[in-house]
Structures are given as structure tokens and as C-alpha cells.
Amino acid sequence: MNGNGFHSGYTTSLAPAVTFVLAIALLASCASAPMPEPPPLLPRGASPKAVRAVVVDTAREVLGKRYHYGGSTPEAGFDCSGLVVYSYRR
Secondary structure (H helix, E strand, C coil): CCCCCCCHHHHHHHHHHHHHHHHHHHHHHCCCCCCCCCCCCCCCCCCHHHHHHHHHHHHHHCCCCCECCCCEECCCEECHHHHHHHHHHC
């Protein structure tokens, strides 16, 4: 037993298992199907103002779609990063 009242062998033997479970949970939350590339709405080299306008308009078009953890399409719903990625890819 260590000075804190815990058996040191018990806590060190759990560390790899806890790390493994956390790693799997993090990776599982990122496992979503890749989005197909939509056709570009702006030509290459478009002004930043034009890009901002299209990004904001795209985000506004999907207002009211449901929240879905890991979602990145209007059909599935969006989470915050999914909405940002969807808006910028358009």
C-alpha cells in the first residue's frame, strides 16, 4: 500500500486498460463516413468576401436541421464541426 491508502500495483495495472478504453472511445467518435466532394460554387482565387458570403449562405440554408453527434450532412443532421466542414466544402 502507498502513502495514499491505495495499493500501487492495482492502480498501475489499470492504467493501460483505461488508456485503451479512452483511445477507443475517442476514435469511435471520429468514425464517420467521408463526405463526397460537392462541386465548387466559387472559382479558384475568389475574393475572401465572396468565400465568406457563400459559407454563410450555405450554413443558413441548413438552419433547422437536427443536431446529430458526428453528423456532417443535411440528411443525417449536423454537429458543430460537421456544419463548419459542410459549409466550407460547398
